Amino acid sequence: MNSYPPELLTQLAPLMFVAGLDVPSPPDAPPLSSSPSVQSSTQSIASPRPPQDPFTVLTLRLRDALLAQRKVAIWQPEKSKTFQVVLVDKEVRFPPRKLIPQDDTNYANAHSPLSPLTPSSPLYPDGLIAPIWVRKHTALVPSVFVLFMRLYESPPPSSRSPLEAFDPERMRERDEEERRKDTELSAEVAKRKRTTNERAIKLTVVLIASRRMLDDPALDARLTFIRRQSGLDSRAALFVLSPVSPAELNEFVKSLQQALYEPAVEYYTSHSKRVRRKRNRHTQAASSYVNPLTPLGSPNIARPLRPEGWTVRYEYKMACFAEFRGEDEVALKHYQDAYSTLVNMFGSTAILPPRTKRWAEAKVLADCINIKICKLYLYNNEHSLALSQHTIHMRKFGDFSRGWGIGEDTFEFWSWIARQYAFIYYLTSSIPLTFQQTPRFRRASRTGYSCVTQATLQHPREDAECAALALQAAQRGGAAVGSLEVDALRMLGLNPSHALQHPGFYYYMAAQATEKRRARFLTMAKQQSQQIASSPGFANEQKVDHLTIILELYTKSYELFKKYSSPSGQGQGRLTLRIADRIAQTYSESGKFDMAVRFFERIARTYRREKWGSMLKPLLLTWYACAQQLGVMELSVKLLIEMLPYGTLTMNDEEESIEEDLLAVLRSSVPSTPDEPLVVDLLESEPMFDSSVIFWKAEAAVNERVAFQISLTLPSHISLSSLPFTSLAVYFSHREEPVIVHHEKDAAELSTQEVDVQRADIGDVSEDAEDDTKELLARLRWEKGSTIVLAGTVSSEKPTTLTASRAVLTLKEGSWTVDIPVDFSATREGALPTPKWLTSIDPVNFIPIRRHCSEILIGYRPHALQVSLSHHAPAYLDEEYPIIVDITNLDERPLEVVLDILLQPTEIDEAVNTMRIDDERSTGLIKGIDLGSIPSGSTVLKSIYLTNTGGGGDRVLDISIQSRAPSAQALPSPELPTSPSAETHPSDLTETLQTIVIPTVGAMKMTYDVKYRRSQEVSKGLLDLLTFGAEGEFWNSWEGGEAEVMAKMECVGPWGISVEKVRLVRKDGLHAKVLECSLDEDEEDIASDWLPGDEFGAHCRVTISPDDEPEEGDAITGPGEYELAWRRILPDNTHGPLNTTVFPLPLLRPPRNALTALLTLPASARLHASTPITLAIRNHHTTL
Structure with a gap:
C-alpha cells in the first residue's frame, strides 16, 4: 500500500478547520512565531501547562477531543457524522482558486492552478488527477471553519460595604469597555467571514467564557450584537462554551459536529453541481472535438487532454465529493464511470503511450480507483462483487501489460501483481469477517454468491448434491426458475476468486508473486545487458531485498492460516504445510x-x-x-x-x-559418537524395498513346522550394489533374539554377474533357547530389481500368532555404523503388493499366493469329542422332562470333561422353569459339572431334568462341554501364587457348544361351566343373634345363593398319560365354600390311561356368602382346586416319573338382583283340583 499516494486511497470525510486553540507558552519561554501556517493534526504537546488555569485546561481538552473524532485511514466503514479536524492558526490563508486576482477582467476565463489548461500546473497539458488536488480538499480548503475566541469579561467589582453608594460611572465605563471589546471581536470575525464567504465555507464561532459569565443577564444582548456586527448566520454559527468536565466536553464536540455536518454536505454538494455542469458542457462540446495531428518529426510536442481524460477528471471529482458527503452508492457509480473511461484510454496507445509519465500516472490512478471500488463494495458487504472487480482489474491490466511489453517474463509485472494482492490482504485484515472460520457454508449474499473458505472446496461431491437439489427445486418453482438455476450452477462450481478468503490467503498469493518477481529479476540480471543495467527500473529493483519481503509475507500467511484453521484440523492444513515449506526454502536461499x-x-x-x-x-x-x-x-x-x-x-x-x-x-x-550405531528410522518414509512375508499355511498346530519365505526386492530405479551392507537381522514375534544373516565376502568377490534372485536358507526358527544364536551367511548386495529370499520353517511350543515383525539392515563404512530398520508391512507409493512364493531358482519361478499369509495362527489341535443329545419332544408342563447328554471321547488321549448348562430366560408370562442335574437345581445356570476323565473310546451319559410351568412355548438350553488334556491343566501352587506380570499362554482346552430348543405344551386342558341359583334357606331376621356373630360364624347364603361348577378335563398332548388320582382340594374362604363334589367318593378308583382326545368330567356345588356391600364386577376366588397325579406313557409303554398338575376353580361372579321371585311347586297335582303354589318374593335392595 505504500507504493501508492495516500491521498488517492484514504477514506474522505468532511474537513473542518479549527482555529483559536493555540496553547499559550509558559512565561519564561520565548514568544512563538505568529506567522500563519497549517498545524499538523498529529502534533504532540510537549510543554507543561499550568493546571490551575481552567481555560488552558479547556483548550488542551478541546484539542484532544477534536483530534480524536476521526483519524486518517484507508478503511473507515462507519457512517458517523464526524469531521476530519485540522488545527490551524487564526490567520490561515486558503490557496487561491485562480492565479489572477478576482478583480481582473480575465478572471472568469482563468483556470485553477491545478487545471491541465494552466501552463504552470503539474498536469499541463494532458494530466488527469494529481494527488495534490485531493490534498487540497483534505488539508487546505475546509468545508467548515470553527473559530474559538475568548469573550471579554470585565473584572469582578471589589468587595464594598453595604453602606457604600452605587457608582453609576463605574458601571458605564464597564459597559463601554465590554462594547469596545465586542466590537473588536466582531471585526475580527467579520474579517474571517469575508474569506470564508468567498469559498462558500461555513463559519462557526465558539466563544469561551467563564461560568460566571453564563449567568450574566447582559450575555444575550452581547451575543446578539456580536452576531449582527460580524454578519454570522442565524443557524449554527455562534456557540458559548465554559470550562466543563471531559464527558460534557465530548458531548459538546459531538453536538457541534452534528450541527455543522449538514452545511458541510451542502458545501460538497455545491462543488458536485459545479463539476457536473462542467462535465455536461464538456460532453456537448466533445462531439465537435478534433484531435490535432502531431506534425511529423515532432513527437514530443505536448497535446491537450482528450475528451476521455476530461471525463475521467470530472467523474473522479464527483466521486470524491460524494465520498466527502458519505454517499457511498453515488461515489461508487462515479468511480465506476471514471474507471471504465480510463480503461478505454489504456486501450489506445495513441491516447496513453506506454512508459510515459502520463501513462504511469494514469496506471497508478486506475489501481487506486479499483481499490476505492472494491472498498465501497466491501462497505456494503458485497464481497463477491468486490473480488470480481479485483479479478477483472488484474486480468484486464494483465492483458494491457503484455501489450506494453511488461508481461509475465518481467519483474515489473509480478511486482504489480503483488501490490494488487497487498491491498486485498490489507482490506480483509481490516474487515471483522465472521465467516472466515466457518467450516462449510455461509448464507448467500445479495449477489447470489456463497462466501466460502477452503474447507468448502474440499467437498465437491456434497456441493454437487446440494446444487442438484437446488436445481430440482428451481424446476418445480415455476417463475423463479431462472435465478435459482443460476444459483445451482454456481454451487456446482464455485470460483475461488469470488469467495472471500481470510487475509492469510492473499499474503500467500502476494508472496508467490514476489517469488516470481525475484526469479524474473535474477534472470534479467544474468543477461548482463547494458541497456537493462542502465534502466532506472532495474537499478531500483537491485535495491529491493526480495527474500526479506518474501519471508515476511509467507510468515504472516502462515500465522493467519493457523489462526483461521478449523478446530478439527482439516481444511487448510495442507496449504499451511505448503506455506511452511516455502518459508523454509526462503530461509535456505537467504543463508539462514x-x-x-x-x-x-x-x-x-x-x-x-x-x-x-x-x-x-x-x-x-x-x-x-x-x-x-x-x-x-x-x-x-x-x-x-x-x-x-x-x-x-x-x-x-x-x-x-x-x-x-x-x-x-x-x-x-567421522560420526560424533563412533561407539554407537546411527539408527535411521524409515518406518514412516518411503520404504527402500518391496518386502513380503509369506507363510505356507495360515494356521498350524503346536510344534508343527510351517515353511515361510521373506523376500526383499529392490525397485528397478534404485541401485544399492556399492553400499557395504554387513548384516541383516530378522526379528520374529515368538523369540527375542534375531536371526542374523551376515554378508558373505567371498561370494561378493567371486560374483561377476548380476543375480536377479538369490535364495538363502535359514533353517528352522524355533523359540528362544539358552544357546540359540542363529547366524548364517548370504550375499547382501542388491542390484536394480534384484531380490533376496530368506526361506526356512517356524514352529512354536505354545499357541500364538507368529510373524516376522521387522528387520534391521546394518551398513558399515569406515568409522560409521548405520542401522536401517525395515518394516515388512510398508509399501511404496503406487505399488500393489502381490505375495509370491519362490518355487525354484533355475529357472526362477514364483507362484502367486492369494490368501492372507503374512502371519500364522498357532494353536492346540482340537479334541475329538462327540456329543449327542436325546429326548422325546415335546415336553409337558409340570413334568420333569429328561434330556440325555451322550459324550464319547474319540481322541487318542484321555480328556477331562466339564459340563455347563444355561437355561435361557423366556418371555412367557408366569413361567417358572427349573433344571436339575443330580442334586443341583437352578432356574438359570448350572456351572462346573465335573464328568471326570473320559478314557479314549469311552462314553459318558448325563441326564438333565427340565421342569416347566406356566404357559406352553419353546424353552432354550445352551450346553457347553469343555474338554482339557490332563497334561495341559494349570494347577497353581497355593504357596507360590502366580505373579500377575508372568507370561501366560492359553491352555489345551476345547469347548463344544450345543443349543437345544424344547417345545413345551400342556398335558391336559381344563374348562369350566358355572351356573348360579338362589338358596332355599330363609333369611335371618334382624333379631336373630347369629346375624351379629363373629366373622365366619354368620353365613348369608340367602343373599349369595349357590353355584354349580361343571369341570371338563381333556387330554390335549401328543402323548398319552396315566392318571393315578384326581381329587378336589378344598380351600374354603370367607365368601365361598364347597358343599359337595362328585369326586368325594371315587377319587381313588379313577386311575386309568388317558389317550389324546379323552375327556373327564366332574361336578361340585359351592355356596356363596357375599360382602355386605358388594360392588359391581367383584369376583370371589374359587374355594378349591383340582389336583391330578399322572405319569407320561413313554414309547416303550413304560411310565415316566410321577407329576402333579393343579387346576384352580374359576372365579365366581354371582348375579346381583334387587328383586327375586322363588316359585315352590308340589311334587304331584290332581286334574281338575286346585294345587297350592307358593311364590316368595325377596327384596335384596336396601331402600326399595
Whole structure:
C-alpha cells in the first residue's frame, strides 16, 4: 500500500478547520512565531501547562477531543457524522482558486492552478488527477471553519460595604469597555467571514467564557450584537462554551459536529453541481472535438487532454465529493464511470503511450480507483462483487501489460501483481469477517454468491448434491426458475476468486508473486545487458531485498492460516504445510540454514506420515543442502539414506548420485559418537524395498513346522550394489533374539554377474533357547530389481500368532555404523503388493499366493469329542422332562470333561422353569459339572431334568462341554501364587457348544361351566343373634345363593398319560365354600390311561356368602382346586416319573338382583283340583 499516494486511497470525510486553540507558552519561554501556517493534526504537546488555569485546561481538552473524532485511514466503514479536524492558526490563508486576482477582467476565463489548461500546473497539458488536488480538499480548503475566541469579561467589582453608594460611572465605563471589546471581536470575525464567504465555507464561532459569565443577564444582548456586527448566520454559527468536565466536553464536540455536518454536505454538494455542469458542457462540446495531428518529426510536442481524460477528471471529482458527503452508492457509480473511461484510454496507445509519465500516472490512478471500488463494495458487504472487480482489474491490466511489453517474463509485472494482492490482504485484515472460520457454508449474499473458505472446496461431491437439489427445486418453482438455476450452477462450481478468503490467503498469493518477481529479476540480471543495467527500473529493483519481503509475507500467511484453521484440523492444513515449506526454502536461499532445518523437521514429519512423496522429495533435497552447509554429518547421512528410495537427487542427475554421495560422506567424515550405531528410522518414509512375508499355511498346530519365505526386492530405479551392507537381522514375534544373516565376502568377490534372485536358507526358527544364536551367511548386495529370499520353517511350543515383525539392515563404512530398520508391512507409493512364493531358482519361478499369509495362527489341535443329545419332544408342563447328554471321547488321549448348562430366560408370562442335574437345581445356570476323565473310546451319559410351568412355548438350553488334556491343566501352587506380570499362554482346552430348543405344551386342558341359583334357606331376621356373630360364624347364603361348577378335563398332548388320582382340594374362604363334589367318593378308583382326545368330567356345588356391600364386577376366588397325579406313557409303554398338575376353580361372579321371585311347586297335582303354589318374593335392595 505504500507504493501508492495516500491521498488517492484514504477514506474522505468532511474537513473542518479549527482555529483559536493555540496553547499559550509558559512565561519564561520565548514568544512563538505568529506567522500563519497549517498545524499538523498529529502534533504532540510537549510543554507543561499550568493546571490551575481552567481555560488552558479547556483548550488542551478541546484539542484532544477534536483530534480524536476521526483519524486518517484507508478503511473507515462507519457512517458517523464526524469531521476530519485540522488545527490551524487564526490567520490561515486558503490557496487561491485562480492565479489572477478576482478583480481582473480575465478572471472568469482563468483556470485553477491545478487545471491541465494552466501552463504552470503539474498536469499541463494532458494530466488527469494529481494527488495534490485531493490534498487540497483534505488539508487546505475546509468545508467548515470553527473559530474559538475568548469573550471579554470585565473584572469582578471589589468587595464594598453595604453602606457604600452605587457608582453609576463605574458601571458605564464597564459597559463601554465590554462594547469596545465586542466590537473588536466582531471585526475580527467579520474579517474571517469575508474569506470564508468567498469559498462558500461555513463559519462557526465558539466563544469561551467563564461560568460566571453564563449567568450574566447582559450575555444575550452581547451575543446578539456580536452576531449582527460580524454578519454570522442565524443557524449554527455562534456557540458559548465554559470550562466543563471531559464527558460534557465530548458531548459538546459531538453536538457541534452534528450541527455543522449538514452545511458541510451542502458545501460538497455545491462543488458536485459545479463539476457536473462542467462535465455536461464538456460532453456537448466533445462531439465537435478534433484531435490535432502531431506534425511529423515532432513527437514530443505536448497535446491537450482528450475528451476521455476530461471525463475521467470530472467523474473522479464527483466521486470524491460524494465520498466527502458519505454517499457511498453515488461515489461508487462515479468511480465506476471514471474507471471504465480510463480503461478505454489504456486501450489506445495513441491516447496513453506506454512508459510515459502520463501513462504511469494514469496506471497508478486506475489501481487506486479499483481499490476505492472494491472498498465501497466491501462497505456494503458485497464481497463477491468486490473480488470480481479485483479479478477483472488484474486480468484486464494483465492483458494491457503484455501489450506494453511488461508481461509475465518481467519483474515489473509480478511486482504489480503483488501490490494488487497487498491491498486485498490489507482490506480483509481490516474487515471483522465472521465467516472466515466457518467450516462449510455461509448464507448467500445479495449477489447470489456463497462466501466460502477452503474447507468448502474440499467437498465437491456434497456441493454437487446440494446444487442438484437446488436445481430440482428451481424446476418445480415455476417463475423463479431462472435465478435459482443460476444459483445451482454456481454451487456446482464455485470460483475461488469470488469467495472471500481470510487475509492469510492473499499474503500467500502476494508472496508467490514476489517469488516470481525475484526469479524474473535474477534472470534479467544474468543477461548482463547494458541497456537493462542502465534502466532506472532495474537499478531500483537491485535495491529491493526480495527474500526479506518474501519471508515476511509467507510468515504472516502462515500465522493467519493457523489462526483461521478449523478446530478439527482439516481444511487448510495442507496449504499451511505448503506455506511452511516455502518459508523454509526462503530461509535456505537467504543463508539462514538453521532456521530452514527447524521448519523442514516439522514439515517432513507430516509429509512422511501422510505419504506425500512427491512433496517430500524436493524438501529432502533442500534439507540435505542445508545440513551440508551446517556441517551436521549425522543429519546428512540420515537424509541421504531417506532419499535412496527416490532414486536420484534431481531429474537431471545420474542414477547413482545419491549412492555415491552417501559413500563420499561416510568415507570423508567421522560420526560424533563412533561407539554407537546411527539408527535411521524409515518406518514412516518411503520404504527402500518391496518386502513380503509369506507363510505356507495360515494356521498350524503346536510344534508343527510351517515353511515361510521373506523376500526383499529392490525397485528397478534404485541401485544399492556399492553400499557395504554387513548384516541383516530378522526379528520374529515368538523369540527375542534375531536371526542374523551376515554378508558373505567371498561370494561378493567371486560374483561377476548380476543375480536377479538369490535364495538363502535359514533353517528352522524355533523359540528362544539358552544357546540359540542363529547366524548364517548370504550375499547382501542388491542390484536394480534384484531380490533376496530368506526361506526356512517356524514352529512354536505354545499357541500364538507368529510373524516376522521387522528387520534391521546394518551398513558399515569406515568409522560409521548405520542401522536401517525395515518394516515388512510398508509399501511404496503406487505399488500393489502381490505375495509370491519362490518355487525354484533355475529357472526362477514364483507362484502367486492369494490368501492372507503374512502371519500364522498357532494353536492346540482340537479334541475329538462327540456329543449327542436325546429326548422325546415335546415336553409337558409340570413334568420333569429328561434330556440325555451322550459324550464319547474319540481322541487318542484321555480328556477331562466339564459340563455347563444355561437355561435361557423366556418371555412367557408366569413361567417358572427349573433344571436339575443330580442334586443341583437352578432356574438359570448350572456351572462346573465335573464328568471326570473320559478314557479314549469311552462314553459318558448325563441326564438333565427340565421342569416347566406356566404357559406352553419353546424353552432354550445352551450346553457347553469343555474338554482339557490332563497334561495341559494349570494347577497353581497355593504357596507360590502366580505373579500377575508372568507370561501366560492359553491352555489345551476345547469347548463344544450345543443349543437345544424344547417345545413345551400342556398335558391336559381344563374348562369350566358355572351356573348360579338362589338358596332355599330363609333369611335371618334382624333379631336373630347369629346375624351379629363373629366373622365366619354368620353365613348369608340367602343373599349369595349357590353355584354349580361343571369341570371338563381333556387330554390335549401328543402323548398319552396315566392318571393315578384326581381329587378336589378344598380351600374354603370367607365368601365361598364347597358343599359337595362328585369326586368325594371315587377319587381313588379313577386311575386309568388317558389317550389324546379323552375327556373327564366332574361336578361340585359351592355356596356363596357375599360382602355386605358388594360392588359391581367383584369376583370371589374359587374355594378349591383340582389336583391330578399322572405319569407320561413313554414309547416303550413304560411310565415316566410321577407329576402333579393343579387346576384352580374359576372365579365366581354371582348375579346381583334387587328383586327375586322363588316359585315352590308340589311334587304331584290332581286334574281338575286346585294345587297350592307358593311364590316368595325377596327384596335384596336396601331402600326399595
